[in-house]
Structures are given as C-alpha cells and as structure tokens.
Amino acid sequence: MKSITFFTHNIYAMGGTVKSISQLANVLAQKGHDVKIISVFKASNKPYFDLHPSIELEALTNYQLHPSNVIDIFYNRLRKLTPFNKPCILSQHEPGLYQFSSYIETKMIRRIRSINTDVLIGTRASFNIMIAQYGPSNIEKIGMEHMNFDAHPTAYQDQIIKAYGQLDKITTLTSNDKKRYESVITTPTYVVPNVLNEARQSLNKRNLIIAAGRLEYEKGFDLLIESINLIKNIMREEQYKVEIYGDGQERGHLQQQINQFNISDIVSLNSITKSLASKLAESKYTVMPSRNEGFGMVILEAMNQGSVVVSFDGIVGPTSIINDAENGFLVTHGDIRKLSNKLAHLLSTKNSNSAIIENGFNTVKAYEPYAVYTQFISMLND
Structure with a gap:
C-alpha cells in the first residue's frame, strides 16, 4: 500500500477542509495505509477532529506558549509588527497570506523537499503551487482543490494553470469543477468528494x-x-x-x-x-x-x-x-x-x-x- 502525506494549513483548527482531510486520512489509515499529516501551524495540544491513532502528525510552526516555541512565537510577532518578514515565494494571492512569513515559508520549502512518502498531497492552491515547484521528482505529487477553480481571482488562476502542469494529478470535489480544470489544464484530474462519516441521530425536531x-x-x-x-x-x-x-x-x-x-x-x-x-x-x-x-x-x-x-x-x-x-x-x-x-x-x-x-x-x-x-x-x- 502507498504511503501518503497530507500537507495542510492547520489541522488543529476548525474548518470544512480540516474536517474533510481528517476524515479521509482516517479512512486511509483504517484501510492500512501509512498516513502522515504535516500541519504548517499548531496552536493547541490536539487536532480539532479525532484522528486514527496510527496517523503521524508533524507541525512546522508551534504557537503554544512554551520555551521550545519561543523562536516561532518571536517570528510570528515580528511578521505582525513589521513589513520586513513577508513571504516571497508563497503565492501573494493566498487568502491567509497575513498568517505567513519568510521564516515559515522557508520551513515549508525545506519540508516539502524532504518528503519521502510515496504520495504528497497539497490541500490548498498556494500549497499545491509550492509542491509542484519543490516536491521531490521521485514521489507522486497531487493537488487537492477544496474550493473550485472559478472561486480564485483571475491572477491566481493564471498561477494555478502554470504551476499545476508540474503536478502528477489534481482532485476536485465535483464533476463540474473537474470539467473546468480539464478545460484549462492537461494534468489528469479526478473527482474525490469529501467524506461524510457521522452517525445519524434521532432527535425530536x-x-x-x-x-x-x-x-x-x-x-x-x-x-x-x-x-x-x-x-x-x-x-x-x-x-x-x-x-x-x-x-x-x-x-x-x-x-x-x-x-x-x-x-x-x-x-x-x-x-x-x-x-x-x-x-x-x-x-x-x-x-x-x-x-x-x-x-x-x-x-x-x-x-x-x-x-x-x-x-x-x-x-x-x-x-x-x-x-x-x-x-x-x-x-x-x-x-x-x-x-x-x-x-x-x-x-x-x-x-x-x-x-x-x-x-x-x-x-x-x-x-x-x-x-x-x-x-x-x-x-x-x-
């Protein structure tokens, strides 16, 4: 079975993308795959959603108050207080750009370059672009679309089209978005919808x-x-x-x-x-x-x-x-x-x-x- 790494924004926070990645990772782990989740950010002790015990977790930047995190916290404060620590390589169209710094960006690139699993999966457009550029040539690089192509600004779409040609595969959440990607990119595109894995409850309406x-x-x-x-x-x-x-x-x-x-x-x-x-x-x-x-x-x-x-x-x-x-x-x-x-x-x-x-x-x-x-x-x- 192929080993899989998900490169995520913040697996420790609430969000629809976080939930869908967590549930997909759980299913893969239950089926016997070696699964790793790399989270760029961490600010709590445990992921927001429960994860299978076999899933390996790694955080690149930890904002929890602890002496071992002092450098991460320092650069986070520096980014907020000065304009001199902005990311230079991460797409400037990244919606959460204000959260990133050149310090974090460097960490991201180093980690992407050192991935050694069979498959590396990006989970937002700016990450997919970085994975396309810096991911090792001997592993399969997949870009997951958790929004849809037309939701991105035109300039961002141009970046996506240029970069995604270096990915091995793209996944979309819907067949309509799959067709949209296929109209602008030749990279093989597949539909992989979000997982729903919740018990149905019988409560009075x-x-x-x-x-x-x-x-x-x-x-x-x-x-x-x-x-x-x-x-x-x-x-x-x-x-x-x-x-x-x-x-x-x-x-x-x-x-x-x-x-x-x-x-x-x-x-x-x-x-x-x-x-x-x-x-x-x-x-x-x-x-x-x-x-x-x-x-x-x-x-x-x-x-x-x-x-x-x-x-x-x-x-x-x-x-x-x-x-x-x-x-x-x-x-x-x-x-x-x-x-x-x-x-x-x-x-x-x-x-x-x-x-x-x-x-x-x-x-x-x-x-x-x-x-x-x-x-x-x-x-x-x-």
Whole structure:
C-alpha cells in the first residue's frame, strides 16, 4: 500500500477542509495505509477532529506558549509588527497570506523537499503551487482543490494553470469543477468528494433553522440575516428561531446587523461547536447562504440528520449536491427576496417534507467512507 502525506494549513483548527482531510486520512489509515499529516501551524495540544491513532502528525510552526516555541512565537510577532518578514515565494494571492512569513515559508520549502512518502498531497492552491515547484521528482505529487477553480481571482488562476502542469494529478470535489480544470489544464484530474462519516441521530425536531460555517463574507450569513428580517413577523408567528454557528472576522458586523434589525429574539450567533450534528438533527431546516462554496459539507451533514436544506443556485457546491425540490431547495443566487419567500413558504406549509428528507438520505450514501475511498484509490492507482 502507498504511503501518503497530507500537507495542510492547520489541522488543529476548525474548518470544512480540516474536517474533510481528517476524515479521509482516517479512512486511509483504517484501510492500512501509512498516513502522515504535516500541519504548517499548531496552536493547541490536539487536532480539532479525532484522528486514527496510527496517523503521524508533524507541525512546522508551534504557537503554544512554551520555551521550545519561543523562536516561532518571536517570528510570528515580528511578521505582525513589521513589513520586513513577508513571504516571497508563497503565492501573494493566498487568502491567509497575513498568517505567513519568510521564516515559515522557508520551513515549508525545506519540508516539502524532504518528503519521502510515496504520495504528497497539497490541500490548498498556494500549497499545491509550492509542491509542484519543490516536491521531490521521485514521489507522486497531487493537488487537492477544496474550493473550485472559478472561486480564485483571475491572477491566481493564471498561477494555478502554470504551476499545476508540474503536478502528477489534481482532485476536485465535483464533476463540474473537474470539467473546468480539464478545460484549462492537461494534468489528469479526478473527482474525490469529501467524506461524510457521522452517525445519524434521532432527535425530536424543533422549529429551528440552522446555518454554520466560517463567519466570512463569502459565506453570506449577512444575506441570511437580511432575508430573515423580511419575514420576521412570520418567524415570530410560527415560533421559529435561527441559530448560526461559527467564528470569523464578520462576527461583529453580523451582530450589528441583528441588533439593527431588532431580531435578536429570532437570530442568534453562536461559537463553533462539536455538537453540530445534534443541532442539525433537531432542526427542521438548514440554510447555506454562501456567495461561493466549493462543496458544502454542511449540506451533507444536514441531509444526513434529516434537516431540509435551502441554498443558492449558480455556485458549484450546492448545485452539485442539491436537486431542487427533490432533496432540498435552491433559489436564485444572492436573491434575498427569493430566499425569504422560500423560507416563509416552508415555515407556513404544514407538511413533513418526508420525501425531501428520504431523498437526502439517499444522496449522502455516495459520500460514505467506503464510497469515497473507492474513488480515491481509483485515482491513486490510475
């Protein structure tokens, strides 16, 4: 069996990509592969998601308060206080560029050059570019796309096209994104969706709408709040609540929105939770209001718990999973009025949505561990 190294941003933090990598690594380890996860950053004692005991973990930069980490902490502070420690090789289009420094960049390149497993997998575009450039020639280099090609700025797309020609393979989360990559790059491209590996819970449903994800602009929680404001009277009449789970830079703005609309009795912001499955199992509806979404793991998690999903069309993730009015609902991309009208109709209609829920259960079967493992191994052995 091939040994595999995942090169990740921060396996110790909450995130959809972190969850999908953790679950895929667990499946591979359970099947007998030697699996290693290299995390550029570390700021806690253990990974956010549980990992198989055989998986080897390595962190390049440790920000935990300990004497052995003093150099990492020093350079982190230096990067924040001065402009003289910026990364020079890492793509300047990396969304989290402010987290990196030339010190960290040097560590990344040295480690990529010294990888000695059969396969090296990058897990974000800037890492894939570095792996293409510095990965050893005697190992298989795979670039994983956890967003979608068109979600990247045009200048970033140009970098990706140029660099990914040096990769051995590319994986995408959806068939639509696979076709998009194949239209611009000749590197063999495969679909490897995220793994869903959570037990289904039987809990009593409440008049509850759930939304979850990073509180960032692209996730569109401001659009959800605006749509709820349009139907706040119906929400109160039907005794529904909205609970949003996540952390991020938009928290202050979103809370300000809630206060401005005077709907704090309806909408609440909550920190990230490891009990999201239980929250989804209790909810009747889940809304994914993203402006852009490469996949949408929360969609699958909601379907698995019998929560009916409402999202926007015209973006890769939701449209690759949801068939409108069959296993969920899609409304016009970014149209707040359409979203509020759909929610108002669903809340006011006294039906069980049993067919939608059952079709959702059937949908998630394609993302169960064995199904995704089969696709991954097919890609690996091709």
